[in-house]
Amino acid sequence: MKVLVINCGSSSIKYQLFDMKDESVLASGLVDKVGLNGSYIKNKRNDGDTIKLEGNIFDHQQGIEYVLGVLTSEKHGSIKELSEIEAVGHRVVHGGEVFNGSVSINNDVISTMEDVVELAPLHNPPNLKGIYAVNELMPGTPQCGVFDTAFHQTMEPKSYMYAIPYALYKKHGIRRYGFHGSSHKFVSQRLSEISNIDINNSKVITCHLGNGASIAAIKNGKSVDTSMGMTPVEGLMMGTRTGDLDVGALTFIMNKEDIGLNATNTLVNKHSGVIGVSGVSSDMREVEAAAEEGNERAILALRMYEYRIKKYIGAYAAIMGGVDAIIFTGGIGENADETRKNVVDGLEFLGVDFNHEANKGLRGKEINLSNKESRVQVWVIPTNEELVIARDTIEILNNK
Amino acid sequence: MKEKLEDYALSKSLKSDSGTIKVGIIGCGTMGQELTILVSKSGIDVVFIEISEDKVKSSFNGISNQIDDIISHWGMTEGDKRAILSRVEGSTDYKKLADCNIVIEAINTKKWIPNQPTRKEVFRKAEKVIAGNALLISNASTIVISDLASELEKPCRAIGVHFIAPALTTRVIEVNKCHNTNKESTEALYRFIRAIGKETININGSPGNISTRLIVPMINEACELLMEGVSTVAQIDKTMQMGYGMQRGPFTMADRIGLDKLTKWMEGLYNEYGDPKYKTSPIIKRMVRTGMFGVKSENGFYCYKNGKKEEKNGSIFNLGN
16 A cells, blocks of 8 residues: 655655555655746655656645656656555644644635634645645545644643733634644654553653654643743754744844844844854764864754753653653754763763663664663664654554 | 756646746845845845946845844844845846836936936836836836826736835835726736735825925925924924824924925925915925935934934024024
């Protein structure tokens, strides 16, 4: 059974074609600069065949049409007929309060998704475009929507509510939703496959550290808290986002700098975080290199970045009454050994006995980084959000 | 042989011109530069036309400076700037407009600029090179769009569109159709306005639209108050700001619009309607004559330094001394 997973961004389409018999990836690729100058599609087949085709790709529908064209082509394709694709799974960023799990997509679901657009005006519209396009191009093929927010819908009101007038929650749905749900779900479930920890009877903290970063407290397999809020700006310090910031400071900045909503949005989303503090880059490798040369602001940015993660780990251990495992994932979590070391440094009181030797230089490999006697296991588990989407799609299809 | 993307289309329905917008801007002074940034920031290619190579160069500098200013006020990033500039082309050759489906005239009609073509000349010249269904838009706020349209072979493609300054942040755009404008043209324009993230305000053939007709009498009346000695510039501004929740008072607004430009609006409206409420206030005439244009000359109803208002009145208040 073959499943196509599609992740539509504002000007890009990422995709993977899975054979769910053995969960292998038949092909993966990217359509970039959709609707812009220099658009292209890049496809990689599992036998190593790679092709990059440049040309005009004006919208998501056209982009997906070319993806399907390449996948079924004689020369670079992985399948003969489109009908071999039995289902399509879409990543959808925001599911609001309506979607607490993945759903099979029909017209009612689409119109509910359209209602949720105002909660994620930048992300949800392109996700929907992908769904419309597949409806057009592969009519009748079952589609499934997998939401970034759904995994965190198990949070209790005491953790998802903001201390603002309750009427605002009722009126506009202002509350914490959390993101990176598929990633937190994948690595926590994967942990129980590869360790002696039973996900249904455990306290796990998952750190998804990429350019966007969030951390989640997962008790007995359910998300009980996560650092991102109504938008992906809250929580950890990120590549270009502030993370937690006193809203009083924000209104003060708006007044002093005489800036409106748009500039404020750009300020907290693009000028802040690691790049804002270091003034070097949002790319952790470049910041680390600058820190090694003694750049004080780069060093400060790194220390702040690690400090925030540690603070959240402490908080989440407190709310769960302890922790059995800490998992690092995402580009930085999987690759930055210094960051991992500095985050867990000093957590011995929680029961962490860290294996420094194993951590040193470790990049992108699934491994237990704690010593045998450690009460808290520390893991690196590479994430695979696409596979979660593919699995959910199959599950929904089978239960239909 | 390099493979072509088109060979991988599922159907033959993938036309190479479906849905794409390319915009031409004729005249790239301050407003043209702002429009260039606005359009390009939305991912749309822009080609601007200027009257000389020097002007093309200075327009690029102007665009770059405007973006730097936005970056310093946190509104964009260096990455955004690179992306915007990569989509902009400048030229002196009208033929470069050939593949644009929307052409915006934003020329400066100041009398002292040599070799400056009139709006009608610009419209005629542009129509010769653009495609049959391309739109011709004028950004002039007080002209009668039908007058301009009458110069064209296809008057149905002419529309008056007023980008209220500052065009980058103002969320609405006034659309002034003439009686010839056809449905296809307006629909294409609405698509474009949505693509640049703005909302349309439809106007039924009125020179001065809504915004200019309302703002001009208010500024004139503010000048009356000042001349009668009723109150000071700062107090009048403050009353409207704090009393009516306006973002800026009438004098601050006048300085930002530019008193020379304001005079043109006033003359245009007075010629059209003959109503004295639009007649240029003597105080504004006097200021323009002495080169006090507002923010851009750093001297208007207030004094300015590097675009920022200083805590002192403009030198108009010393003219009698």
